[in-house]
Amino acid sequence: MQSPPLGEFALIAQLAQVFGPAPPGVVQGIGDDCAVLALNPEQYLLWTIDSLIEGIHFDLAYMSLKQLGRKALAVNLSDIAAMGGEPQYALLSIGWPPDRELNGALEVAAGLQEIADQYAVRLIGGDTVRSPAGLMLGLTVLGSIRPEELLCRHGAQVGNLIYVTGPLGEAAAGLEVLRRGIALSPELEATVLGAFLDPQPQLPAGRCLAQNHLATALIDLSDGVASDLFHICTRSRVGARLHALQMPISAALSQVAARLHRDPLDLALKGGEDYQLLFTAPPHQESRLRQCFQAANLPPPLAIGQIIAGDRVYLETQEGLRDISGAGFEHFLAPTNE
Amino acid sequence: MQSPPLGEFALIAQLAQVFGPAPPGVVQGIGDDCAVLALNPEQYLLWTIDSLIEGIHFDLAYMSLKQLGRKALAVNLSDIAAMGGEPQYALLSIGWPPDRELNGALEVAAGLQEIADQYAVRLIGGDTVRSPAGLMLGLTVLGSIRPEELLCRHGAQVGNLIYVTGPLGEAAAGLEVLRRGIALSPELEATVLGAFLDPQPQLPAGRCLAQNHLATALIDLSDGVASDLFHICTRSRVGARLHALQMPISAALSQVAARLHRDPLDLALKGGEDYQLLFTAPPHQESRLRQCFQAANLPPPLAIGQIIAGDRVYLETQEGLRDISGAGFEHFLAPTNE
DSSP: OOOOOOOHHHHHHHHHHHHOSOOTTEEEOTTSSSEEEEEETTEEEEEEEEEEEBTTTBOTTTSOHHHHHHHHHHHHHHHHHTTTOEEEEEEEEEEEOTTSOTTHHHHHHHHHHHHHHHTTOEEEEEEEEEOSSSOEEEEEEEEEEOGGGOOOSSOOOTTOEEEESSOOSHHHHHHHHHHHTOOOOHHHHHHHHHHHHSOOOOHHHHHHHHHTTOOSEEEEOSSOHHHHHHHHHHHHTOEEEEEGGGSOOOHHHHHHHHHHTOOHHHHHHHOOOOOOEEEEEOGGGHHHHHHHHHHTTOOOOEEEEEEESSSOEEEEETTEEEEOTTOSOOTTTOSSOO | OOOOOOOHHHHHHHHHHHHOSOOTTEEEOTTSSSEEEEEETTEEEEEEEEEEEBTTTBOTTTSOHHHHHHHHHHHHHHHHHTTTOEEEEEEEEEEEOTTSOTTHHHHHHHHHHHHHHHTTOEEEEEEEEEOSSSOEEEEEEEEEEOGGGOOOSSOOOTTOEEEESSOOSHHHHHHHHHHHTOOOOHHHHHHHHHHHHSOOOOHHHHHHHHHTTOOSEEEEOSSOHHHHHHHHHHHHTOEEEEEGGGSOOOHHHHHHHHHHTOOHHHHHHHOOOOOOEEEEEOGGGHHHHHHHHHHTTOOOOEEEEEEESSSOEEEEETTEEEEOTTOSOOTTTOSSOO
């Protein structure tokens, strides 16, 4: 057998080796959704960078430049939500292709500004360069959090319950509907295309978890629950068991999946770009968790499994246990964006 | 006549309109080398993002992946130098093409780490994605500066002298030597290829200017002195006059320019990527300026002209005055990287 190609996660692990251990003042280095800096004792700085590349992260056949701007900032803010923090500032770097009218950059900016206004983030600058092959958006966001509120990928404990903040798989279904040009009822279309084109960063839920010390570990769902839960397990040195019957599959997803001849469970487990939060919490917090979410006008969190000993992620189905560790979208191994 | 295409600088001005004025806590928004945040009263945060795109900013026919890593961080640190600040942390985003072996990312990382070590910067994380067409490096750097030390593009005053920290045009000559495959003596090669392939951020000079309150305005030379000085003039609402005979053209540049059949003065004025600092200072500071640079073991700054009233940048030659305002490399208007 050939040795497998070096995947993104292996690469990140090797980069962490090159860069060495986190120095003093760095609470979290490589390996979480944000870097965390202890710039002063009362407030940690959360810092993230992301690049969105045409043909990989977005296709302008499916979305307008303004939608692209909205989504680009939304998914960056999701990284701040994934630490329980509050976003504050964003800087933008645009790589613009020579064959595209430069005025379009203002449409991207208008989309960015809409999401910035919605979540009280300040877009304060950036740089613009030519890009020979496709549009590229780089964003870096700074946020803050009190040290005692910080939520990381490590911290999950055996016996904790695993929750998500909303339905899964709708964004992946939306992308497939767009790719295959399938016509849906306006209602279904609004749900699945909305989930894919206009994800909302779950900042209020992240703040609720952080301020009330409800969670032991937290991540946002960008690559799919199987893959992202595996990150929590790896960083927390635990395993997990998901219950197929508890996976939050909406009626809309079921209907769209039928049209696509896809298994909705598969979309929910492996579909990326949901940008819901996934977190772990001890079972005795269950009622407080529900109270806090209700008090914050948030939909109730959905329990989908529990943390177990070991280092694997299993799916419990009526046919038995399936090992789904890391089965999601890995940027360097998957041939397409699914 | 057709209206001219929207250039980078016009785009940045229009983006600034979309993003609105700098909010409270933001000392500098769009329009300088870094954004400046007043996170606490004793220390400003300097923050920059840059993207380097294969085919625009670099060509791997001319440089190794490790050299690319070195240069990518060096030019980002140059933005911190351009405010007089000290860099502290960097985050990396790599877009990796599918046809390039992923292990190469570790060579890029090794180059980044070399420059990070040299300038006491901590590389603390990042993200990696696939890139369908060419390698892309996104970097964001955080630095700090005391509020009273901050140096911006605005602040130049009529009568100020204009200085640069080193010779100009060598990097542009180096790039042309590489492109045209011209063989040089080892000494000339080391000078001009070194200037292009391995620029050093002028952080010690920036700190010297800032700590001793020597300059009224500061910028780093990435696009060429004609273009970058014009930024200072625009932001400071002044004009400038450069003296052709004072332009720092090294003996090496003269020799290489002769081989290239190029005017060395043209390379010095319009060639980009020197990454020297350009600053303005009142004439009465001249002797203190020289003393401070000497005390810091820095080569003496080179006076190249003076700030005048108006809004244009002129070059004084033996044939008279030439308006060279903004004559440099503008990312969206130039067909190539020269």
